[in-house]
Amino acid sequence: MNPRLPTIAAVAARAGSAHGSVRAQAYAILREAIVTLRLEPGHPISENELAAELGVSRTPVREAIIRLAGEGLVEVFPQRGSVVSRISVREVREAQFIREALERAALPHAAGRLGPAAAAGLDAILAEQRDARAGGDVARFLAADGALHRAFTEIGGHHRLWTVIGTAQGHLHRVRWLSPPTPDRIGELIDQHAAIVAAIARGDLATADAVLTAHLRLVLDGLDRLADQHPHLFETGELQPA
DSSP: OOOOOOOOHHHHHHTTTOSHHHHHHHHHHHHHHHHHTTTTTTTTOOOOHHHHHTTTTHHHHHHHHHHHHHHSSSSETTTTTTEOBBHHHHHHHHHHHHHHHHHHHHHHHHOOOHOOOHHHHHHHHHHHHHHHHHHTOOOHHHHHHHHHHHHHOOOHTTTTTHHHHHTTTHHHHHHHHHSOOOHHOOOOHHHHHHHHHHHTTTTTTTHHHHHHHHHHHHGGTTTHHHHHHOOOGGGGTTTOOO
């Protein structure tokens, strides 16, 4: 049996409208359940059960599964069904490489377009992160973390870049949820975010780039240890020196 997932009608009601197509919503709900580990690696996926749970026909569920398989988050076995894929250390490292390369390339563009409104938006996101830490809400912090990095790319005029980065990050996000940051670590991450914002604001691209690079590489710390601690969640035979 799958963990309890929200119906598409409930999601639309919370959003105030039918936000996006049924196909897109089915994909979004299933992807979020996978990357947040509500559907753990190795979990069997039943199209019939998921369709009933989401309150839709099997077609959008089947299409969501195919799309997720293309991202490496689901494995489809003909005549045997589908399962949530195990976390790939190789994919985590590749996703981190892609994200680092794209975000660092976008940083000078953000610095060049940082006006008062954009700066105020970044400060508001930092305040959201601090509120989340004070309330002990890790999920809220992670959402605000993503919002800040997305803002860096969009301020520079690259509005599709975060979609590219996000699609590549499925395995990486699962590692973050497997080992969520402690309150002390969240404080360190916020300090790094604030340092990047301050460096961009004063036009110090060298510092902004150095802090961003170190910040993005933190996800690789302890990756092999996590795989050793949770071998049933990871692909076997992938552990290689970073």
